[in-house]
Amino acid sequence: MSRLIVVSNRVSAPKDPAAGSAGGLAMALSAALRTYDGLWFGWSGETIETFTGEAKIEDRAGVTVALVDLEPQDVDEYYNGYANKTLWPLFHHRLDLTAYERSYGEGYERVNQRFAEVLAPMLEPDDIIWVHDYHLIPMARDLRRLGVTNRIGFFLHTPWPVRQLLVTLPHHRRLVESLFAYDLIGFQTEEWLDLFRDYVISEARGELAGDNGLEAFGRKVCVGVYPIGIDVEDFMGARDSPAGLRTYDRMAASSAFRSMMVGVDRLDYSKGLEERMLGYEQFLHDNAELRGDVFLVQVTPISRDDVDTYQDIRARLDALAGRINGEYADMDWQPIRYLNRGYRRDQLAGIYRAARVGLVTPLRDGMNLVAKEYVAAQNPDDPGVLILSRFAGAAEQMGEALLVNPFSREELSDAIKTALTMPREERIRKWTALMKVVRDTDVAIWRDDFVQALRSIEVADDGDRPLHHQPRADAA
Structure with missing residues (x-):
């Protein structure tokens, strides 16, 4: 071969x-x-x-x-x-x-x-x-x-x-x-x-x-x-590994009967991180009765720190997270846990599983595999809800997610409330459809x-490119 x-x-x-x-x-x-x-x-x-x-x-x-x-x-x-x-x-x-x-x-x-x-x-x-x-x-x-x-x-x-x-x-x-x-x-x-x-x-x-x-x-x-x-079986194995289970237990305990939301994104302006935080801020403004019942864990490893635009966005996100926490936090509750570090796959799987809502809201993205990882990490009997930007490539496949326009903070705010209050039966129905997509696109x-x-592909003897192509009927 x-x-x-x-x-x-x-x-x-x-x-x-x-x-x-x-x-x-x-x-x-x-x-x-x-x-x-x-x-x-x-x-x-x-x-x-x-x-x-x-x-x-x-x-x-x-x-x-x-x-x-x-x-x-x-x-x-x-x-x-x-x-x-x-x-x-x-x-x-x-x-x-x-x-x-x-x-x-x-x-x-x-x-x-x-x-x-x-x-x-x-x-x-x-x-x-x-x-x-x-x-x-x-x-x-x-x-x-x-x-x-x-x-x-x-x-x-x-x-x-x-x-x-x-x-x-x-x-x-x-x-x-x-x-x-x-x-x-x-x-x-x-x-x-x-x-x-x-x-x-x-x-x-x-x-x-x-x-x-x-x-x-x-x-x-x-x-x-x-x-x-994603490699579905491998990721689910990481989720169920000792490290994955330990991470889940830690995150579930730290939630203290609150609903956790999670975002996992490399630091990049295409990921819609500022817009996500502003949408969450809008949610906190619009839903005073739910403050203290929800918090966001935003995992954002630093990348391309030699490029000036990435230095700029890092400074803006630091300031934005600090402002939101300063305005809305209470003595026993902080609305955003903003983490500038990376985690192993097994740890991320545990974090995803503990999250009631997964926020995947890029302004433009080729696919975004975090959306698929979040779905694969969920408990089938009590799954969380995926909020997904309609401008991520994954949106073309994952229509059962709550699709949002990340440029609209009001739309993102409404989606967060919908996700947090969605009945268990509807969450299971959506997750089942999404999990089929994840498996079918392994x-x-x-x-x-x-x-x-x-x-x-057949190539002519003289190296002309290409003669013709007969792919599998479902390959493209």
């Missing part, structure tokens, strides 16, 4: 899967790489004074990883610059935070080319290559320039932006054209795929090529929707559907 080569900005294959701290995606890809005798390639997270063009090969719990060190300038321009100051805000519709600097684009192109030059000699003729996320959009183009003719797939974990915003990006056409060097492009939702089609047809004068293809820039590419999920199904679709 041919090898599977996974390429991502950072290699997240766990050194010790038994530790329980690795994410579900890392665990699923690691399992695939062990099955397919594969390789995980990406940045080590370390810097080096002069780029060597060499990769460090390691074994991580049976997974072979190839790690590349970058120069400080690469990290500043490619990662902190183009990836996190240009593409990330643009893809999340934050044009006000998007920085267009020529050096960022140059660094992005340089690092993608360097990655391709290091990876290409490691490839075998029948390998299939799976590239992940917006950091590495040009990767296939650079591999093709080096003569690589293997099947190459790309999966975008973030949203795709509307055409009217994407065209503000200098060299946007070149970026999109580089995607046509792939054989298969996967998106989280139909909405993101539709927006990609709109750009290709309207801006690049492309055409539909059957049910699953697009033709533009003189090439054809296959496209599909592959909604990502991360292993996502992984296997994408890999199978990529393998099924």
